[in-house]
Amino acid sequence: MKAIKFIILGIGLFFAGGMQAQISVNVNLGSPPQWGPSGYSDVRYYYLPDVHSYYDIQTSRFIYYTGNSWVHRRSLPYQYRNYDLYNGYKVVMTDYRGNAPYTYYKQHKVKYAKGYRGAPQKSIGNNPGKGHYKSKGKSNGNKKG
Numbered sequence: 001m002k003a004i005k006f007i008i009l010g011i012g013l014f015f016a017g018g019m020q021a022q023i024s025v026n027v028n029l030g031s032p033p034q035w036g037p038s039g040y041s042d043v044r045y046y047y048l049p050d051v052h053s054y055y056d057i058q059t060s061r062f063i064y065y066t067g068n069s070w071v072h073r074r075s076l077p078y079q080y081r082n083y084d085l086y087n088g089y090k091v092v093m094t095d096y097r098g099n100a101p102y103t104y105y106k107q108h109k110v111k112y113a114k115g116y117r118g119a120p121q122k123s124i125g126n127n128p129g130k131g132h133y134k135s136k137g138k139s140n141g142n143k144k145g
Helices: 002-027 101-111
Strands: 045-048 053-056 061-066 069-073
Touching: 045 101, 061 101
Parallel strands: none
Antiparallel strands: 045 053, 053 061, 061 069
């Protein structure tokens, strides 16, 4: 009888430990990038109208449509390699809670067309130089053609 109690207790502790780990992973949010607009510490996504992309603060990844699907990448597509994230406008997605902000891409693309500028924004950090590669600490001084 004691053996059965120990087995049940062990199984209970096993599942309790798994639940605790899952909760801590879901609550742990990433830090906003230095190029992000200041004053918005409780949001998960920015929409970048000039490059038709989203940025996920929690995973530190850009989300954009390529080929026939939405992808999550650490950098923007090649054609935007020199895009200045510090000076580009970021639409802070304060009204969206979920994992797929691109569900509303058609509305965002119309409401926040390329070149959209809303209220003035101040970046969290200082711009170290032009281009998003430099803003991530990498140099793009050896550009090709």
